[in-house]
Amino acid sequence: MRPKVLLVEDDAHLVELVRYNLDKEGFDVVQTHDGEEALVLAQEEAPDLVVLDWMIANLSGIEVCRRLRRAPATAGIPIIMLTARAEESDRIRGLETGADDYVTKPFSPRELIARVRALLRRLRPALSGGNLDYGGIIMDTAAHKVTRDGLPVQLGPTEFRLLRHFLEHPGRVFSREQLLDAVWGRDVYVELRTVDVHIRRLRKAINGEDLPDMIRTVRSAGYALDSDATLRMAS
Known part of the structure; x- marks a missing residue:
């Protein structure tokens, strides 16, 4: 890209x-x-x-x-x-x-x-290339593998692309429309609520049962991958 x-x-x-x-x-x-x-x-x-x-x-x-x-x-x-x-x-x-x-x-x-x-x-x-690494999450883009704190994370194709986009822009807030364009493409019609569904799946995959939630929801703005959000535990 x-x-x-x-x-x-x-x-x-x-x-x-x-x-x-x-x-x-x-x-x-x-x-x-x-x-x-x-x-x-x-x-x-x-x-x-x-x-x-x-x-x-x-x-x-x-x-x-x-x-x-x-x-x-x-x-x-x-x-x-x-x-x-x-x-x-x-x-x-x-x-x-x-x-x-x-x-x-x-x-x-x-x-x-x-x-x-x-x-x-x-x-x-x-x-700059190579593995994507942020807040304990490591993505090997070539091998299509993800780990968090050394433990493997199983992701579907859409969740993988969504996490990759977040890892390429850590801390940055993206609206649902921007995520649709970046992950699904501008020529594909997808409802906005589809983003929320995949965000929930991504949260479940990377947070497990009791890890801090690294995906921050910004009211009226969108979502961000943010290591500063680790004080807030996943629900």
Whole structure:
């Protein structure tokens, strides 16, 4: 699966350059020059990372970053800010708003891609290949095997795909619609309540009889795989 990057930039020449290089390096790119549209795309497209320019139309990059961090469904998306502002105070402001990294213009595409890969390795290690490992759950994607705390977990095909999606984005909240798109596909009609059924099956499989429940339900938002939820025991 190719990692998806949301590129928010209004310089057409820079967009073309960055898109070309990200695509060549194995990334899918969704692009907009508009801050308000960026918020919508972040919800709908569920990108693995956002590259966000400071100066964009309608909403500033700083405000977009702030709103992404406030919304449960987008709070965990890694963000790299692009800006011509080189002052230390501006870098600090961007990082304090919630950006994970900061790239000053002008920059080379190789530098940006290196930053993207480094950030994904740090915050989304599942996208770097190999086993997926989070909170004691280990998934061997090649052998199609799952263990929790060293004990085997038996999963059906849909629960396996659902858990894989969560493991690739630990801590991130996904709505039922986003889970349908990611796990079942956009061209397949499945009712929303089907997601709840498979979430219950997944919970039963990975939690067993008395293990803490790692799947967090966020009211009016969706579900997340969250090791911080281990204080809440499975019902």
